[in-house]
Amino acid sequence: MDRRPPEPESEEISLYVTTYYSLLRSTGEVRVRAFEEAHAFSGSSLHLGALSDVPDLSAFAYAAARLPDEMLDVEHVILGQSHELFEAAGYDVREWKIVKTRGRRRPLRYDGGRQLGVFIASASDIDDLVPILTAYQIEWNKMHERLRRACESAEALHETAKDAVALASALGVSVDDAQKLIDAIGPKRLERGSRALFEKRSDLKIRMLAASHSQYQRAAQRWWGGIEPSYIRKTEPRRPPVYFISSNTHAIANLVGGYAQSHTDEIVSWARREDPEGLGPEVDRAARTGDPTELAPLLYYLLRGYIHAAKDTKKMNEVRAFEAAQGLVHLSEPGHIDVDAQIAKLGEIDPKLIDPRLRIPGIERLVESDAVILNIDYPLGMAAYHLLSRVGQGVGDLRGIYVMGKAATLNGRVGDVMLSGVVYDEHSRNTFLLRNAFTARDIAPWLRHGSVFDNQKAVTVRSAFLQSKEYMDAFYSSGYTVLEMEAGPFLGGVYELVNPKRVPTDEIVHLSAHTPFDVGIVHYASDTPYSRRQSLLSKSLSFFGVDSTYACAIAIVRRILELEVKRLSDAG
Incomplete structure (x- = not known):
């Protein structure tokens, strides 16, 4: 090759x-x-x-x-x-x-x-x-x-x-x-x-101050130590099966927690009254359509402002209590490490309250599931490797690893979605080959404004500043079109979860054939370095980014629910 x-x-x-x-x-x-x-x-x-x-x-x-x-x-x-x-x-x-x-x-x-x-x-x-x-x-x-x-x-x-x-x-x-x-x-x-x-x-x-590799590992251990008490159960299986997601702290919670869906009237009334970011008329238009999928992106985006409009923490506590009743637990800065986590018990999710785009055939069987989703707020660079390695040591059956994050695109536009099957990692100089769990048809039904490109090649860079025009030209001429910061370290962690030795360096690493669990990597474009219309990293996604963010998150959660429903059906 x-x-x-x-x-x-x-x-x-x-x-x-x-x-x-x-x-x-x-x-x-x-x-x-x-x-x-x-x-x-x-x-x-x-x-x-x-x-x-x-x-x-x-x-x-x-x-x-x-x-x-x-x-x-x-x-x-x-x-x-x-x-x-x-x-x-x-x-x-x-x-x-x-x-x-x-x-x-x-x-x-x-x-x-x-x-x-x-x-x-x-x-x-x-x-x-x-x-x-x-x-x-x-x-x-x-x-x-x-x-x-x-x-x-x-x-x-x-x-x-x-x-x-x-x-x-x-x-x-x-x-x-x-x-x-x-x-x-x-x-x-x-x-x-x-x-x-x-x-x-x-x-x-x-x-x-005296940085060392062992200190990074100790930090990962402290982080897991803050999560483990909420993960371990008193009944068997004490360490339930896990679907691991690295994304953000809002998308998964909004999709499965149900608060925004069940408080639509209150959020819409607040938006009409306060007109946050000039979105009041758009909320009014979406509400009049009667289509919950039209209104949902606005509800999710505005929920944060709705919560923080209150002068105290009463509204936030109300949201957290509501979500906890649906099996969703938030863990803020576990172990004093600034990577928040969420645990969602699939058996406690209420199909009537989740985002309607997640209601797959057979979803009523989820009540039988003992699996959980462990979602973390995506870590920066090599921290992804340390944290995933520690998760792998602490959980029971690992059924899927899904990475969702921002990236720069060399051939697309802001708001597009890229799915890669090849990742070159600057840290290890490895080229990882994987069978991505997602294709364009998994994302496209939920994306309203952008485009989806699968079969892409990504580069995990060390830092946004540590790239030159010549280096990016070399990426592009070699067919690499996605620049991001976490996939390589995550895939290094995946390799060590399924192999008896440490991840190599400067090699082609095949993950396609012998990874016994699902692996999916999804990026949405936030930057366009080659665009003449927009300077690098100058555009904030704001509400515009909700479309691609939630299209990716919906695809990931649907994939998990489909796998779990199939597993339960096959088990009788």
Whole structure:
């Protein structure tokens, strides 16, 4: 077989990765500026303006969305794998404030002053975070220099920043780019952000606390330790059969939990009254059709806003109690690891309350099932390998592994769905061949706006920043059209679940013939690097993404229900 992985990797990117890993081995702090030259010359597709004097606001906005608002004050970033490591180094992170970002799920702690603690779950967090911090600092300092020349004071800059046209003139960028900066800082923080941009250059420092492979495994063990008490039963089988899904925390819950379906009138009334995101008229139109499949995507999308419109947690507690009665249990940050999980007992699902598109023939037999769905909030990169490996050690009969996530597409459009049978993994340099449980006909009936492409080839990348235009050209010329971050590590975990040895490196790995359970990988396109209409990673899916997200989730849950009903029917 002709094995042609999408190589060679850019020498500049390899040098960049080597640079930050070698420097972060230091026991002390490392200035981010030590990475700037290697970063700028890496040719990152996400930071094409790194070498230019003109600020690259797309790169800055991308980085800022994946860092907390408190970055305006942060000077020291500490990376660690556990509370114990932080505390041994003198950082009492248990007392620090929990902070979050808009674009990345990662446990963060802020001391209220100049220090940010970052919990890392795998090497992928390092590959993701270091380029983000470096891009942030490079672009911050470009803007600082230009704005100091253009404005007399921080107050003058604040007035300038209120108007995208004036800000564009001060920065020497387009009005659209100036608006990206305003959006990245946020209207509520515009005065603070303007002052910080005017008054100080960024001089971030990173310290990594003794990272080790065994610590990643210990973190996975703590995570499973937070799930296991809810998974194990008092009656036989104590460890019930499992269908494993990596997706998000809302799609599976909304499809099988039934809350939105049974509270349609309340959610519709709220949407008509409040008109969230201007969707009120669309909700009204869908409600008038009388077609529950027309209304369902809106109900699911608006449910979060409906819940959080209440000033207290009463509504959220009501939703969780309702779902628990349907056999669905939510586990938030099990083991203090920021990968939420859900357990759905198939035997307790109410067919009358689930999404109507899940009502397959024979669904009434589910009451006989002792199996569960274990759904986790998709982990980043190599964390997927560590967590799946631990799941495999802790569960009983594993009947299916399904991975659903976002990806960049080199030949499609945002909202399309891609199904791959070949995955090249940058981490292991393996090419995985699998018999994907899904084809286009499994997704297409539930997708209203996009297209479905099966028989695709995917590349699991180390980081969004660690890709150059030349590298992506190599992907495309080799027939690889999907860029994502989890499939390779998950498939490495699958290999070790069915083989007596560790996953190899730099080989063709056949999973098709001897994997005794279902394996399905489904991606929906959130980015189009080759599009001339849209810059890389600049489009938020928002409500537009609900269509492809739920089409994928429906296909996965239907597959599980069909397998389970068939198994029960065959058993008599």
